[in-house]
Amino acid sequence: MFSKTCEYAIRATIYIASEYKNEEKIGIHDICQNIEAPQHFVAKILQVLSRHDIVSSKKGVHGGFYITEEQRDTRLIDIVYAIDGDHVFTGCALGLKQCSETKPCPIHYKFKPVRENLKKVLQDTRIRELAENIKKGKFVLKALGI
Amino acid sequence: MFSKTCEYAIRATIYIASEYKNEEKIGIHDICQNIEAPQHFVAKILQVLSRHDIVSSKKGVHGGFYITEEQRDTRLIDIVYAIDGDHVFTGCALGLKQCSETKPCPIHYKFKPVRENLKKVLQDTRIRELAENIKKGKFVLKALGI
DNA sequence: CTTAAAAGATGATAATCATCATGTTTGATG
């Protein structure tokens, strides 16, 4: 559904939001270990997220990634747009360039509710809520090693 | 949502179903021209569809691709399964290996209805219906050149 | 029974996406 890049982006953002407290920034190493993702790759992704004002970062000693109160209001759709663009929402399911409401492909209207459903979920889900649920232990971001 | 391979597979199948009549098989060249897809690539895909009994083919002079009455009952989900596998339906939206009903990722339950919705659409849509609609001119598979 | 037109099979190339590596800039701290 999303690119791997986007999956990592969402996981990293949720992790940062669930861990950040007391002004202690979170290092890339810590992040990657806990979301089980390749370090260099995620570093690159976090730079993009940072430029899009989805997460914050600070260089230097005691630097790292963190998230502000405002940024906790980020909706999943913002991350998807920042990384994957609008393709998931607007692109034709059959890959037809000219497919539209007036020139629909054979399955255009059948997929419309699916798309709208997806969009709604992404619009209604905020990082804040997901991070809270992680903290409560309701959900997991990685398999817990015994 | 689907791979390009899968998009071409669906388009080709619909085209064959909408064009085939009077036992006249449809050549790969004709198909590719009308669905605007690369010939060699689609040839490969049609071989897979043929092996999966989604379309039929005949070699030699006056050979080509065609579709039987039974094959017109093929549902879109059959094509997706044949080409892309079950990843769209079962894979975690965040790419987590261990994500499941008992160990859900943070957005697992939010995406569940989206997935079910998608699956239902694919299950309820048959090639027969799509081909009929093409014939009636209600939908298009390619941009009509002026 | 030879020919030609079609799909079938397999392997090679190209493009895209994911991952890795290396060096640069920033900023707190002694």
Added chain:
DNA sequence: CATCAAACATGATGATTATCATCTTTTAAG
């Protein structure tokens, strides 16, 4: 103000996906 730990930037490699090319097999028809 030198040092070091962090993110930042950019380019290189690897893997996967999409596309192309070449040859083989089948089959109707002269």
